[in-house]
Each structure stands twice: as structure tokens, then as C-alpha cells.
Amino acid sequence: MAARALPAAAAVQALRSVYERVRVAAERSGRSASQVNVVAVSKTKPVSLIREVYDAGHRHFGENYVQEFIDKAPQLPSDIRWHFIGHLQSNKAKSLVANVPQLYMVEGIDNFKVASLLDRAVSLLQRNPLKVLVQVNTSGEESKSGVEPSACVELAKQIKADCPNLEFSGLMTIGMQDYTSTPENFKALVNCREDVCKALEIPQSSCELSMGMSGDFEQAIEMGSTNVRIGSTIFGAREYPAKK
Template sequence: MGADAKQDSPTHDVVGALNCVRERIEALSSTQNGRRVDLVAVSKTKPPELLQAAYDAGQRHFGENYVQELVQKAPLLPPDVKWHFVGSLQSNKAKILVSVPNLFVVESVDRKKTATALHKAVAKTDRNEKLKVMVQVNTSGEESKSGCQPGQTAELAEFVVKECEHLELVGLMTIGAFDTSDEPEAFKILNKERDAVATRLNRSIKELQLSMGMSGDFEAAIRMGSDSVRVGSTIFGAREYGNKVIQG
């Protein structure tokens, strides 16, 4: 086989894997009273060519973990891509993040300082709409993972709603510890935190989306009520850091 064939193969792998994930999501959605579940293709460290292949196959929601990477990729993809920022956000990076015109949602608001930085940054742009945000909850208690602690979620959510007029709270997100059980504990916790937020804000739980589930557990997440799942390595392949292969 020539060099061209080798270059083409990753594209075909992405499209095939993407369609397989979609089929699995649709099969589960049909058992959830037709509830819509959005697929966010998490493309961190992956080249724009693979994202374009997914886009050409109909994918529109993409997720990135690093501000600089999102800022660099966004102009290289079509403007109707809906970018989800799903990584830990330093307050001093808020301004450059919101400069991306098609930034769809920031899923990783984990403290008041982050919310305030985003609020102030959006205020200085010409955005016509509020920036959608989610409160990230650390459901595993791991220091390596970002997120507010369970029990503090409602307070942070209320702060976003009452003190950050340029932000729109749309739900909660978690990464959680990997759990192969049918009902992972992380997802139970996030559902309980949503109940607490709904009570505090006097909202219906239907108004608050859940973003939970990744490559290894997105099907369990859907069964437990997730409105969107973030799938990376299953679509784009494992990420390599030094001698480690990272799945997610």
C-alpha cells in the first residue's frame, strides 16, 4: 500500500467508530422514551483532519480540554461546530476561551472564581446570548479531578444564577471514577446533586441537564439519565502521553 492509503485509514477508522457509537446511543435512547442524548466527540490532542472527518460524517458537538488547543482548532473547523470546553479552566484563561465565537458551553465551572471570570469575560464581548455553563462536581473525591464537592453544588449553582448575569446555568457535569457496574456511584451522586440544585433554584430537574459518561461507561450514563455523553478514545483512538496510553 502507498503513503496515501496510510493517510486515509485514520479517517475511515474515525467515521466507522463514530457511527458505531451513534448506533449504541440510539439503541439506548429508544428504551428511554425517545429521550435525546447528545454525543460530544472529545478530540483533545487529535489533529484537525480527524475532527473534519467526524464533521463530514455529521458530527457537530466537539469537546476540548485545553484552552489553547480549542482556540487553535476552532478557526480550522466550520463555524457551525458547537464547542464544549470540558477541561479544568484557570481564571486567567477565561478571556481567551470566550473569544471563540462558537463556544457552545463551558462544562467545567467548579468554583465561584471561575464563574466570575467567565462572567466578566463574556461581558466584554459582543455575544448576543448568555454563555451556557455547567457546574462540575467531583463525585469521586479524587484530588486529581476537578469539581466542587457534593453538597456544595447547589450553592455554586445559585451563585451562577444570581451573580453572573452573562452566564446561563444549563446543568451539571462529572467525570467520576471509572465504574463497570450497571449503576455507577458517580452517576447516582450527580443525580442527587441535580435534585438539590433544582430544589434550591425552584426549578424542574428537566431544566437541568446532566453531562456524564465517557468511552467506557456512556451506556450506563444514558440509562441513568445523562443528556449528553463525552466520548473520546472510542472515536478518535487512545491518546499517548510518553509511555502511557490514556483512554477516555
């Protein structure tokens, strides 16, 4: 069964509603909306719908599946800032970088092997350094990818020291499976940022926190998120092909 998408007008209206909710949540956190980036997560959604949201002025989009990503990206404008979100298999790192030249950020580095492979792929293409976020498993769920909070500093240091073609840009967490992360999940990532910034001797303002999705992004912003990943609230519920 194909993914059911919202009508284009509804998706654009939903995007504007998200912007307003981000603005209010940012103000509650003592910041402006310009300090919070919205990534429209478009996995399973058709290129035509992504284009409508793009035409409304949005530029940051996210995908989770490499092959789907590779298929979609060439069909869309080159000034889109694409985010790959979640666990990236090591055998797909080279393909992702080679086939999505406008790849802006990888949100989900959870081991140094993947970081090294991405670094090598970027080097071969002689493109600008690729922004990356270290994924931290803040909920402790075995099904989740990501390093333990206690290991985030070491991985960030390795990327910073040994991957010249990657730009360590911060930390991300997926949160709870039902999108209802507790404040403790978000606080764990905030604490990781404090530790990483101290170890790398960088200001916290240069270390992004990507946390918060459709069900909990306002709470995440109030706790300091600088990057929220919104899928179903903008594009409608996802429907995956039935398993045969």
C-alpha cells in the same frame, strides 16, 4: 510523538457505532436518542480528522486544553458547537472566550471566581449568554476538580444570581479515572440535580446531566445522562508528546 489518529473512515464508522449504542441505551432508559447529546472529544487529534467527523454530520466537539483549543477552532467550520471540558484555570477564561467565538458550553465550572471571569469576558464581547455546567466531584478523588456534592446547590445559585452573561445549564462529573464509574457516582449527580432544581425552582428537564465517557457512557445514559463525552472510542487512543 504526535497523536495517533484513526483513519478518517474508521472514525466515522466508530461515530455511527456510538450513535447506535446511544440509541439502545436511551431506549433502555425510556427515552429517545434525540434526548442524549454526543460530544466528540477531540483533544490531541488533528484538525483534518475532526473535519472528517464534521463532514459526516456531527456538530458537537469537545476540547480539554485551552491553547490547543484556541489553535484548532479557527481552522474549523463556524457552526461547530464547541464544549470546553474539565477544569478551567482562571487566568485562561478570558482567552478562551475571546479566541473561540463559537464556544457553546463550558463543562467544568468548579468555583465562583472562574464563573465571574467567564461572565465578564462574555459581557465584554457582547455575545449571547454562554452555557455552563457546574462540575461535581462525585468520586471523591483528590486528583479530581469539582465541588463536593453538598456544595453544588450554592455554586449553581451564585451563577444564576450573579452571572447574567452565563446560562446555568446543568451539572457534569468526570467519573472515575479508569472510565468505569460505579452507579453510585452517577446517582450522586442525579441527586445533585434534584437538589439544584428544587433550590432554583426549575424543571429537571432544563438541567442537563453530563456524565459518561468511552468506557461507561451506556450505563450513564441508563441512569439519566443527557450529555456523553466520547473521545477514544471515536478517534482512537491518545498519544501525548514524550516528556523531555
